[in-house]
Amino acid sequence: MTGTITPASIQGLFATGLIRLTTGSILYALGEADVEADTRWALSMLSQMGARVGSMTHIIGAGTDWLQLWPWESAVMLGGNTYSSAEANIFDASRSEMFLRRFDLAVVIGVNATLLDFLSEIGADTAALLNKAGAVVATHDASERLDALGVAHWRMHLLGPVCLLESPSRNGARYDQSQWLVEEQNGELLVASIASRLTPLVRLRTAVCGSVSVKPDGTRSVILTF
Amino acid sequence: MGMTLERQGSSDPVLRDVSSRYLDDVEVMPRNALLSLQWQRLSAMLPYVYENGALIRSVWESAGVEPNDFDSLGDYFARAPFIDKDSLRQFRDEHDDPFAGLLCKPKDTVSFIGSSSGTTGDPTLFSSRVDLSASPKWSVPGLSEEGPGPYFGSTPRDLWEMGMRPGDQIVLFAIRFRGPIFRLFQSYGLKPILLGYSPEDFAQFLYISRQLRPQMCFVMSTPLMGGLQQVAKQTGIDMRDVFASYKAVIFAGEPLTSHHRKIFDQWGILDRVYNQTAFGDLGHAHECRERAGNHAWEDYGIAEFIDPDTSASMMSETGRGELVVTSLINGVDPLIRFRSGDLVDFDRSPCGCGRTHVRFTTVGRAGDILIIKGRSILPLDVWPLVGEFDECAAALFQIVRSAKVMDELKLRVGYDGTPNLSELQVKIETYVQEHLKVPVTVELVPQSELLKLGPPHKIPRTTAL
Numbered sequence: 286m287t288g289t290i291t292p293a294s295i296q297g298l299f300a301t302g303l304i305r306l307t308t309g310s311i312l313y314a315l316g317e318a319d320v321e322a323d324t325r326w327a328l329s330m331l332s333q334m335g336a337r338v339g340s341m342t343h344i345i346g347a348g349t350d351w352l353q354l355w356p357w358e359s360a361v362m363l364g365g366n367t368y369s370s371a372e373a374n375i376f377d378a379s380r381s382e383m384f385l386r387r388f389d390l391a392v393v394i395g396v397n398a399t400l401l402d403f404l405s406e407i408g409a410d411t412a413a414l415l416n417k418a419g420a421v422v423a424t425h426d427a428s429e430r431l432d433a434l435g436v437a438h439w440r441m442h443l444l445g446p447v448c449l450l451e452s453p454s455r456n457g458a459r460y461d462q463s464q465w466l467v468e469e470q471n472g473e474l475l476v477a478s479i480a481s482r483l484t485p486l487v488r489l490r491t492a493v494c495g496s497v498s499v500k501p502d503g504t505r506s507v508i509l510t511f
Numbered sequence: 512m513g514m515t516l517e518r519q520g521s522s523d524p525v526l527r528d529v530s531s532r533y534l535d536d537v538e539v540m541p542r543n544a545l546l547s548l549q550w551q552r553l554s555a556m557l558p559y560v561y562e563n564g565a566l567i568r569s570v571w572e573s574a575g576v577e578p579n580d581f582d583s584l585g586d587y588f589a590r591a592p593f594i595d596k597d598s599l600r601q602f603r604d605e606h607d608d609p610f611a612g613l614l615c616k617p618k619d620t621v622s623f624i625g626s627s628s629g630t631t632g633d634p635t636l637f638s639s640r641v642d643l644s645a646s647p648k649w650s651v652p653g654l655s656e657e658g659p660g661p662y663f664g665s666t667p668r669d670l671w672e673m674g675m676r677p678g679d680q681i682v683l684f685a686i687r688f689r690g691p692i693f694r695l696f697q698s699y700g701l702k703p704i705l706l707g708y709s710p711e712d713f714a715q716f717l718y719i720s721r722q723l724r725p726q727m728c729f730v731m732s733t734p735l736m737g738g739l740q741q742v743a744k745q746t747g748i749d750m751r752d753v754f755a756s757y758k759a760v761i762f763a764g765e766p767l768t769s770h771h772r773k774i775f776d777q778w779g780i781l782d783r784v785y786n787q788t789a790f791g792d793l794g795h796a797h798e799c800r801e802r803a804g805n806h807a808w809e810d811y812g813i814a815e816f817i818d819p820d821t822s823a824s825m826m827s828e829t830g831r832g833e834l835v836v837t838s839l840i841n842g843v844d845p846l847i848r849f850r851s852g853d854l855v856d857f858d859r860s861p862c863g864c865g866r867t868h869v870r871f872t873t874v875g876r877a878g879d880i881l882i883i884k885g886r887s888i889l890p891l892d893v894w895p896l897v898g899e900f901d902e903c904a905a906a907l908f909q910i911v912r913s914a915k916v917m918d919e920l921k922l923r924v925g926y927d928g929t930p931n932l933s934e935l936q937v938k939i940e941t942y943v944q945e946h947l948k949v950p951v952t953v954e955l956v957p958q959s960e961l962l963k964l965g966p967p968h969k970i971p972r973t974t975a976l
Binding site for chain 1: 683685687718
């Protein structure tokens with residue numbers, strides 16, 4: 286074990302995992318304090334989406350992305366809500382369909398093209414099923430089709446460790462500015478941690494194209510370009 | 512009606528003597544005392560479920576029985592009605608109740624709704640509530656209010672037996688629909704490394720294992736094993752080095768076959784692989800170091816074995832039967848005399864590890880038994896034969912069936928690479944036919960097509976014609 290990282294000895298470590306970038310994934314350690322901060326932000330966003338005590342949220346995502354998704358799951362529970370989850374793959378699309386059909390969901394997070402393909406394949410009324418939920422949060426690969434179906438939705442994009450969220454009004458994606466700084470350099474988005482996080486990041490290149498605008502109140506919003 | 516459930520397991524494993532083989536004294540409780548504990552818990556559970564669980568009340572009223580009708584475990588085994596997945600689905604559809612009448616708590620007090628794999632149909636839901644009041648830290652949710660939790664709660668005992676201790680690192684190939692099991696492991700001082708089932712994660716697993724030197728892999732499966740084999744082949748990385756630090760690799764989803772053993776032997780981990788199987792949707796059951804079957808933790812649930820045809824409870828010390836379970840500690844959505852559909856070989860004799868809890872080995876699904884020319888065939892019989900072929904080394908196959916009794920064995924077999932398909936088909940048909948002594952037809956499909964059917968740690972081994 287000499288010469289290697291020993292996570293067991295890292296104070297305040299919550300879990301180790303990966304963060305995914307267009308160019309590949311990198312090893313990443315998430316601290317307990319990081320989880321608290323990320324959960325707090327997720328809780329505020331869930332509130333804006335309409336999650337209330339006693340309501341239910343369904344979260345679709347890969348086990349790979351649990352470091353980023355856990356604060357959302359944690360926030361749902363801390364908010365006094367119920368959460369269910371499903372994988373983001375084709376097999377588990379039926380699980381998500383079951384939760385959409387059988388439960389009155391306040392929020393469904395992670396609607397993707399794979400789920401839309403499945404719903405189309407089984408002849409489901411996709412628009413009716415999704416519009417039954419109070420708020421739909423989709424990944425970019427599903428966004429255009431949801432627009433065509435008339436399903437108003439938030440857009441979520443995991444920019445490395447940063448969760449970008451854009452409301453249905455499409456005024457640019459927001460993120461937790463107490464933790465992160467997202468910048469643009471030559472059309473590429475860069476990520477830096479500005480709070481004391483277990484894994485500090487300094488101008489991490491994401492290989493994702495986009496731009497950043499700053500509003501008069503200091504709020505930064507990100508426009509992704511695919 | 513309220514119900515107070517005892518907290519299960521050792522309350523603080525850090526204080527446990529790390530040299531002890533057992534995490535919890537209940538693991539070696541004398542058999543008679545264990546049965547008394549079961550009866551005590553069952554006597555509290557039955558009236559609670561009857562009053563709060565719509566499905567059990569409905570089934571029991573139809574059968575004309577009430578909780579107080581039973582005066583012993585034997586009496587319960589003789590007269591309590593069964594439930595199974597079909598009765599759950601029927602209740603769910605008739606009453607438009609997604610919880611199938613199992614939920615004994617108000618719906619809006621549930622924190623997490625997990626679900627089973629759904630390999631054999633619509634998934635069964637299992638719910639839990641977190642104890643926010645006792646866990647003020649923001650990062651704590653995910654632990655059940657009844658202590659370590661009814662579904663995964665007993666698993667730390669097994670990890671302890673495999674040598675895991677506070678501070679050890681555990682790689683979790685996470686399946687999120689099961690719920691945040693890593694939260695339980697964290698509460699026992701283990702450090703999780705969270706990975707998923709993407710090919711990129713497989714490559715990272717090789718890197719992480721050599722960089723961080725974790726102690727456990729939770730869990731290895733057939734698709735994961737195949738993925739790791741491919742990465743190892745592409746990169747030339749020595750898998751013995753990858754697994755050098757591991758105390759244990761838990762294999763789950765399917766029975767361990769000769770094919771798996773061959774690969775694990777090549778990787779140098781055969782003596783560190785432990786099988787995991789389902790304890791009838793009550794939780795998991797793992798092998799101990801004796802490798803003599805998977806222990807069902809009988810203080811968490813009753814493990815009963817019945818003749819799948821007559822439904823008679825089997826009281827013998829050993830035998831093959833269908834696993835039937837009754838939850839003893841789950842106050843949220845307990846299963847009462849639930850026929851799991853799992854066909855198992857059970858053994859109630861004392862285990863070499865000293866634990867007094869029954870052991871069983873899953874051999875297939877009771878509904879998977881196929882009769883061809885008077886011969887009983889299970890997927891387990893086909894497994895090692897298909898895995899003998901290099902192009903099908905992952906042993907990904909399905910038995911295609913239209914009825915319990917058929918004239919021939921129809922197989923859909925996954926292949927890798929670009930083999931001569933007509934030659935391979937004939938070779939497999941001939942080989943399987945020689946060994947099983949029944950007519951065989953094989954349909955070859957790309958392995959990737961079968962993997963799409965998985966959840967993703969396993970695939971359905973039988974499929975309708």
